[in-house]
Amino acid sequence: KLNSYLAQMEDRKCEIVKLQECEKALYANFQASLGENNEFAHFLTKVLKKKVKCMEKKEVGREADEEDENEEENDEEPNLGTDEENSGSEDEVFDDSVCPKNCNEALFQNTIQLRQKRLDIEKALTEEKKAAANLRKKYNALAKKAKVVETSLDTADRELKTFQWEKQQRLNELYVVVPLKLHQVEYLVNGEMPSDFSQALVFTNQSLEYLQKRIVDLHNEKRMQREIYKKAQEQHKQLLQDKKEMEIKIRQLEEKCNHLMMKKFGRLVDFEAVQAHSVNIRMEELEVQIMEKEYVHSQELKEWEERILDLQQQLMKLTKENTSKLQQLNQFCHEKQQLETKLASL
Template sequence: MKKREKAGDEDEQEDSDEDSDEGSDWDELESDEESESGCPLDDSVCPPCMYPELFENTLQLRARKLDLEELIVEERKSCDALRKECDALAKKEKIVQSSLKAAEGDLELFDREKQQKLNELDVVVPLRLHQIEFLTNGVLPSDLSDSLVLNTKTLLSLQDRIRQLLVEKSDQGELYRQARHRHYQLIHDRKDMENRIHELEERCEAMMMAKFGQLVDLEALQTLSGNRVVEELKNDSKIKEAQHTNELKHCKVKLTEAKQALMEVSRKHTERVCTLNCLLKEKKDLEAKLDTRQKKMGAQFRDQRCEEDERHRLQKIVASQAEEMETLRQEITMLSHKGGHVLPPTQSLPSPYHNDRPHPHLRSGGAPSSLPSSQQSLD
C-alpha cells in the first residue's frame, strides 16, 4: 500500500509539475500579451492572436490542474492521517501482544489447575467381563476399589518388561555365581598367605634369637639404622662442604694471580704497541727521506747517462772518420802507383762537431793538438 501510495504521489507530482509548467507558460504568455496590449486579459474572451480551440483546451487544462491540486492536498492530508493511525495501531499491537502473552500464561496455569482437579475426581469407566482380570481365587470380588484400570498397550509393554527383567535376573544370577566362586577362591588364597606369613614370622624370630639372643623390634631397629645413615650423610656433607670451601679459596687465589698476570701482560702489550707506533713513524720518515734521495740519484743518473750517450756518439763519429781517412789513403796510394795526379777533394768533409762546441783535438789556447797517425801520414 505504501509503495502504491508513493507511486501515485509521484505520478500526481509529475502531472502537477507538467500542469504548473503549462500554467507558467500560459501565465508568461498572458503577461506578455498584457504588456503588449497594456490592458488586463479577460479569461472568458479569446485573444485575437490565438485559436479558439487552443484557448478552450487551455481553460480546461487549467480547471483540471486546480482540481488535481485540490485532490493532491486532500490525499496528502489523508496520507498523514493514515500514517498517524498506523503508528497508533502499531503501539496498540505491541500492547495487545504483551497482554496476549500474559493471558496465555494465565490460561496455561488454569489448564494445569483444572487437570489437577479433574485427576482428583472419580470417573466411571464402563468395562466388560472379559476386560476384568482382577480375580481372587478365580472369583470376581465384590469390592473393586483396589483394582487398576490400564490400557491394553500399557499392559502389553508391562508384560514385555517383566520378561526382560526375568532375563536380566538370570544374567545377574550368573554374575553372582561367578563372583561367589571368585570370593571362595580369594578366601582360600588369603588363608594360604596367612600361613605363609606365620611361617616367615617364626623363621624371623628364630633368626633374631640366634643373632641377638632376644626378640628385637624391627621397626625401632630400622629407625635407628635410618638415623645412623642420616648422621653418616650429614658427616659426609660437612666434609664435602669443607673440601669445597678450600677449593673455592684456592680458586679465588688463582683468580687473583691470573688477574695480576693479565694486568702485567696488558701493560707490556701497551708498551710494545707504543714502541711499534714510534717505529712505524720512524719508518715513514725514513721512507720519505729515501724517496727524496732516490729522486736525486735518478736525476744524477740521467745526467751521467746523457754524458755517456754523447761520448759513445763522438766515438762513433771518430771511428767513421778514421774509416773514411783509410779509404782516402788507399785511393791516394793506388793513384800514386799509377803515376796520375791527385786532385784535391771537391768538397770538404763535414765537421762532426757543432759550431758552438770546441774541436776535441784543439787545446784551450787554440793550438792544434797532435793529429792521429793517419793525418800525419797524409801530410
C-alpha cells in the first residue's frame, strides 16, 4: 500500500509540473500576442491577472440567469477595487467587460480567453496540490503504522530467540542416559576406570575421526604458512634492496640532469611548468586528425543508415508481395480441393 501511495504521489507531482508548464506557456503566449511597445499592455496584463470567482449557474429560467449575472457583477466589484489599489492611484475606473478605444478587439477577446484558461489551470493546480497533500498525510500515517508494526515484529523476534535460547539451555541441563560398552570407554585415571564420570565427554566416532584429521590438517597448514612467511620475508628484503638501488640511481640521474641544465641554460629549469604552458603541436595535429576521422566516419555511418533504411523498405515490400502470393496460393489450393471434391462426387 505504501508503494501505491508513492506511485500516486509521483503521478500528482507529474500533473502539477504539467500544469505549471501550461501556465508558463499561457503567459508566454500572452506576451507574444502583445508584441512590442503595446500601449494597452498594462491594461491587458491587469485583465489577464484579475481574479474572478467562478459561479455555478443553475438553469432554472431567464430570470435565474439574470440574477446570477447580477451576482457575478457584484462579486467582481470588490476584486476591481483590489486591483485598483494594487495598481496605484488611477483616475479611470478599471472595467474589463468593455474593450477600450483604439485597442484591438481580437487581442482583448484573446486576453479574456487566456484569463479563463489561467483560472481553469489554477483551479486544477489547487486541486492537484490538495490531493497531493492528502496523499502525503495518508502516506505518513501509514508509514508510522508500518514502523510501529516493524518495531513490534523485531521485539517479538528477539523475545522468540531469547525463549528458544532459554529452552535450549533448560534442555541441556536435563540428564540423558547413554548406553556404552566397555571398549567404548577411553576415560581412564591412572590406568583405571574411575567411578565418577561427571568430567567425561561423550561424542561419536565420526567426531573423533574428524578431530584427529583436523589436527593433521592444522599441522600441514602451519607448515605451509611458515613457508609462505619465509618467502614473503625474502621478497621483502629483496624489495628493500631494490628500493635502495633505485634511490641511488635516481639521485645520480637528478645530479646528471641538473649538471646538464646548468651547462646548457645556466640555471635549473622546471620542464613540467614549461610543458604545461607550451602548446603540444603533435597533440594538436592528432586532435585535428581525430576530428577529420570522426567526420568521415559520421558520413559513412549516415550513408549506411540510409542504405539500411532502403533495404528495410525493400524487405517490407517483398514481405508484402510474399504474403499476397501465399494468400493466392492458399486460395488456389482451396479451389483445387473443391474441384477434386466435385470430381470425386461425379
